[in-house]
Amino acid sequence: MEKARESLRVWKERVEQELDRVVAFWLEHSHDQELGGFFTCLGHDGKVFDDLKYVWLQARQVWMYCRLYRNFQRFHHAELLDAAKAGGELLLRCARVAPPGRKCAFVLTRDGRPAKVQRTIFSECFYTMAMDELWRVTGEGRYQTEAVEMMDQIVHWVREDPRGLGQPQLSGAPAAEPMAVPMMLLNLVQQLSEDNTALASKYAELGDWCAHRILQHVQRDGQAVLENVSVHGGELPGCLGRHQNPGHALEAGWFLLRYASRKGDPELRAHIIDKFLLLPFHSGWDPEFGGLFYFQDADGLCPTQLEWDMKLWWPHCEAMVAFLMAYHDTGDPALLRLFDQVAEYTFRQFRDSEHGEWFGYLNRQGKVALTIKGGPFKGCFHVPRCLAMCEELLGSLLSRVAVDREPTCSPPAPAVPTRGGAK
Amino acid sequence: MEKARESLRVWKERVEQELDRVVAFWLEHSHDQELGGFFTCLGHDGKVFDDLKYVWLQARQVWMYCRLYRNFQRFHHAELLDAAKAGGELLLRCARVAPPGRKCAFVLTRDGRPAKVQRTIFSECFYTMAMDELWRVTGEGRYQTEAVEMMDQIVHWVREDPRGLGQPQLSGAPAAEPMAVPMMLLNLVQQLSEDNTALASKYAELGDWCAHRILQHVQRDGQAVLENVSVHGGELPGCLGRHQNPGHALEAGWFLLRYASRKGDPELRAHIIDKFLLLPFHSGWDPEFGGLFYFQDADGLCPTQLEWDMKLWWPHCEAMVAFLMAYHDTGDPALLRLFDQVAEYTFRQFRDSEHGEWFGYLNRQGKVALTIKGGPFKGCFHVPRCLAMCEELLGSLLSRVAVDREPTCSPPAPAVPTRGGAK
Numbered sequence: 001m002e003k004a005r006e007s008l009r010v011w012k013e014r015v016e017q018e019l020d021r022v023v024a025f026w027l028e029h030s031h032d033q034e035l036g037g038f039f040t041c042l043g044h045d046g047k048v049f050d051d052l053k054y055v056w057l058q059a060r061q062v063w064m065y066c067r068l069y070r071n072f073q074r075f076h077h078a079e080l081l082d083a084a085k086a087g088g089e090l091l092l093r094c095a096r097v098a099p100p101g102r103k104c105a106f107v108l109t110r111d112g113r114p115a116k117v118q119r120t121i122f123s124e125c126f127y128t129m130a131m132d133e134l135w136r137v138t139g140e141g142r143y144q145t146e147a148v149e150m151m152d153q154i155v156h157w158v159r160e161d162p163r164g165l166g167q168p169q170l171s172g173a174p175a176a177e178p179m180a181v182p183m184m185l186l187n188l189v190q191q192l193s194e195d196n197t198a199l200a201s202k203y204a205e206l207g208d209w210c211a212h213r214i215l216q217h218v219q220r221d222g223q224a225v226l227e228n229v230s231v232h233g234g235e236l237p238g239c240l241g242r243h244q245n246p247g248h249a250l251e252a253g254w255f256l257l258r259y260a261s262r263k264g265d266p267e268l269r270a271h272i273i274d275k276f277l278l279l280p281f282h283s284g285w286d287p288e289f290g291g292l293f294y295f296q297d298a299d300g301l302c303p304t305q306l307e308w309d310m311k312l313w314w315p316h317c318e319a320m321v322a323f324l325m326a327y328h329d330t331g332d333p334a335l336l337r338l339f340d341q342v343a344e345y346t347f348r349q350f351r352d353s354e355h356g357e358w359f360g361y362l363n364r365q366g367k368v369a370l371t372i373k374g375g376p377f378k379g380c381f382h383v384p385r386c387l388a389m390c391e392e393l394l395g396s397l398l399s400r401v402a403v404d405r406e407p408t409c410s411p412p413a414p415a416v417p418t419r420g421g422a423k
Numbered sequence: 424m425e426k427a428r429e430s431l432r433v434w435k436e437r438v439e440q441e442l443d444r445v446v447a448f449w450l451e452h453s454h455d456q457e458l459g460g461f462f463t464c465l466g467h468d469g470k471v472f473d474d475l476k477y478v479w480l481q482a483r484q485v486w487m488y489c490r491l492y493r494n495f496q497r498f499h500h501a502e503l504l505d506a507a508k509a510g511g512e513l514l515l516r517c518a519r520v521a522p523p524g525r526k527c528a529f530v531l532t533r534d535g536r537p538a539k540v541q542r543t544i545f546s547e548c549f550y551t552m553a554m555d556e557l558w559r560v561t562g563e564g565r566y567q568t569e570a571v572e573m574m575d576q577i578v579h580w581v582r583e584d585p586r587g588l589g590q591p592q593l594s595g596a597p598a599a600e601p602m603a604v605p606m607m608l609l610n611l612v613q614q615l616s617e618d619n620t621a622l623a624s625k626y627a628e629l630g631d632w633c634a635h636r637i638l639q640h641v642q643r644d645g646q647a648v649l650e651n652v653s654v655h656g657g658e659l660p661g662c663l664g665r666h667q668n669p670g671h672a673l674e675a676g677w678f679l680l681r682y683a684s685r686k687g688d689p690e691l692r693a694h695i696i697d698k699f700l701l702l703p704f705h706s707g708w709d710p711e712f713g714g715l716f717y718f719q720d721a722d723g724l725c726p727t728q729l730e731w732d733m734k735l736w737w738p739h740c741e742a743m744v745a746f747l748m749a750y751h752d753t754g755d756p757a758l759l760r761l762f763d764q765v766a767e768y769t770f771r772q773f774r775d776s777e778h779g780e781w782f783g784y785l786n787r788q789g790k791v792a793l794t795i796k797g798g799p800f801k802g803c804f805h806v807p808r809c810l811a812m813c814e815e816l817l818g819s820l821l822s823r824v825a826v827d828r829e830p831t832c833s834p835p836a837p838a839v840p841t842r843g844g845a846k
Contacts, residue, residue, distance in 0.1 A: 041662070041727070049724050050661040097593070105593070113595030168589075170520070170528070172536025238473040239464070301472050304464070304798040306784055307729040361729055363786065375727040 004336060005398070011343065012394040018351070019387035023068065025356040025373070026061070026380040027079060035111055036086035042374040045355045049372070051110040055095050057379030059126035062087040064380050066133035068388060081137060088134045092146065095127055102153040103164065119167045121154050125184045128154065132191050148199070151188060155206060158185065174236055176228045179217045183252050186210035190258055211259050214252050218275045224298045225249040225280055239304055244296040246284025247315020253277045254322040257329060273326050273335070281319065281338065289365050290345050292316060310369060311362040313378070316346040317386035324393045358383050427759060428821070434766065435817040441774070442810035446491065448779040448796070449484070449803040450502060458534055459509035465797040468778045474533040478518050480802030482549035485510040487803050489556035491811060504560060511557045515569065518550055525576040526587065542590045544577050548607045551577065555614050571622070574611060578629060581608065597659055599651045602640045606675050609633035613681055634682050637675050641698045647721045648672040648703055662727055667719040669707025670738020676700045677745040680752060696749050696758070704742065704761065712788050713768050715739060733792060734785040736801070739769040740809035747816045781806050
């Protein structure tokens with residue numbers, strides 16, 4: 001046990017230092033001091049190579065800064081708060097394509113004009129996360145109103161009528177549910193419900209619905225998590241039906257672990273660890289070069305996505321959080337060993353010791369394939385969220401008197417700080 | 424010179440045999456005997472792994488089969504013609520999303536229901552190519568009517584009013600012209616004008632416009648071909664403006680070489696060889712592992728596309744055609760050496776000697792990254808088109824009495840058979 005405790009202590013120190021370096025990178029390179037919001041297209045040395053403002057990444061950075069400001073004493077300073085507020089104001093002013101309609105752009109020009117729209121809910125989801133956090137750090141009600149109104153719009157699109165998203169109705173389009181949709185909604189329910197009895201109650205049924213829908217993605221007698229299933233919970237034909245994304249399943253895993261903890265349901269927790277953590281990890285880990293494959297086919301066929309065998313930063317971030325949270329909630333040392341395996345690979349392969357932050361895209365062999373630190377899909381989000389959550393989980397584990405005791409199968413009572421969102 | 428002649432002879436034999444093997448692969452594995460059209464999602468051994476019907480690929484295979492049937496005695500048999508007609512009927516019956524509107528789907532279910540629509544002109548362009556060829560092999564006027572009506576619709580979308588494509592009008596969207604648009608239109612002009620004085624006359628001004636617009640993609644004082652420029656022919660800011668695709672520039676190169684030949688303009692031909700062949704080849708060829716990079720950034724920055732350093736089959740097909748056509752049209756032995764360099768790499772790395780056809784996607788080092796022979800974007804098109812065109816060009820070169828003479832800078836008179844489309 002002393003060995004496990006020592007490992008936790010060492011990881012806490014590494015993670016803490018790394019979080020400092022990562023936040024420093026974004027503080028130094030990403031702020032648009034003139035027009036508000038963030039540059040996220042950053043080269044290996046932080047130099048801006050494009051000034052487009054991707055709405056997902058604007059909103060995620062606002063969320064991340066608020067979270068850090070709110071939960072970490074050392075980040076509780078005006079530079080983060082002011083940048084988050086400026087980013088939030090840019091979103092309020094510019095994200096919506098045709099106000100008062102709530103559909104948001106996918107990408108804006110530097111000065112906030114919409115350049116591209118996706119026919120999905122994700123810009124709006126990250127917008128909601130940003131607004132809810134801004135409310136929490138500033139106490140300004142207009143942010144919360146914005147968050148809740150957008151949330152209700154998203155729920156309407158998902159559960160009642162998707163027409164506002166602009167997707168054409170085609171007779172041959174499969175009635176497919178991407179796992180991202182209930183995942184994202186469950187994440188929003190957890191975000192909005194944190195320390196908020198009224199909203200927790202309002203969204204309780206939605207949270208159950210999300211969990212149920214995510215669990216339907218476990219298919220083939222429990223032997224595979226499939227990214228897309230039919231809206232009735234069956235397997236879909238073709239590549240779409242066989243598509244797997246191990247990192248995404250692991251992320252769903254820790255969203256569901258939080259759900260199971262709130263429910264106090266150890267049976268559900270064991271099922272989640274089995275299906276959303278161990279299964280995708282064992283099938284998705286590259287036995288030859290290490291790291292998680294990006295995409296797989298459930299029949300073992302070759303995926304049609306060109307990047308299928310690349311190693312991306314974010315699945316590894318999600319795996320770190322998932323295994324550490326699962327260890328935190330169960331005390332099973334096998335889960336700590338898996339955290340250790342993933343975290344060692346991740347720190348060794350993705351971290352840039354020269355300029356800070358992490359590389360995002362490695363080839364199968366683990367060599368850096370893209371030297372960018374940020375781009376259309378990589379911003380100030382997965383890396384700091386992972387590090388912040390790991391720091392808190394490790395802190396909670398180390399603070400337990402019980403940590404010296406032999407772990408058992410019955411989980412120790414989870415520490416309260418890890419239950420709410422990224423806390 | 425005897426050496427050059429021997430090289431041409433050897434290549435003609437290799438190319439001819441390879442075309443036979445490639446066509447045999449598609450004949451054996453891709454026909455949907457029951458419902459018409461083609462399966463294009465084929466594994467390394469030809470096994471169907473998805474039965475979706477991508478409209479680009481349906482139409483391209485119809486076009487390819489007709490072309491082979493029409494121009495090669497050994498492919499002039501009913502199996503190709505019947506399959507092409509069945510594919511054409513599927514397109515006529517099912518490609519349009521909402522007839523009588525002319526917008527076509529991007530992908531259909533096996534039984535022809537639309538599953539996805541793109542807000543671009545490309546499904547419609549390949550549809551036009553297919554219909555024009557079907558007219559040429561069957562003599563049935565309804566196919567030509569369909570081709571010309573669709574062509575006029577496409578020209579209307581491109582030059583007059585794009586609203587029928589369904590793209591949202593966004594104030595921040597750059598007024599960009601992807602090179603693919605005038606390229607595709609020039610290709611269609613060449614297709615429809617072949618041995619057709621009336622249509623050649625109808626589309627002459629359009630052909631000039633296309634060539635002018637493609638030439639505008641040469642930027643930075645002639646030092647770079649950029650994939651996207653402003654509609655006024657200027658460089659665009661950011662990644663979009665710096666984006667380069669060497670294989671695409673080479674393909675544009677041979678479209679333009681045909682244009683220059685029809686015009687009888689050797690000055691233009693020299694410019695095209697310089698800017699669309701030599702420039703992209705020298706900047707796009709990987710000095711370390713060989714092969715053409717898929718994408719590049721004109722400032723030498725890291726592209727944001729994950730697959731940027733992969734080696735794809737089709738840019739190498741286009742480079743083979745471009746260099747052989749340029750050699751055919753000029754007699755410059757340096758161009759034959761470049762053909763030889765590209766073709767040796769291509770035959771060595773992409774060809775599958777076991778199951779036939781070519782692998783489509785290699786990693787930077789040249790190792791097969793995706794084992795599929797067909798998928799959403801790879802069908803019966805680039806490989807057989809390249810081989811068929813090379814066979815014809817090599818035949819034309821070998822039949823010349825002039826081939827034994829020392830080549831000079833003044834081009835020999837081009838042989839007529841290479842001028843019309845892929846002939």
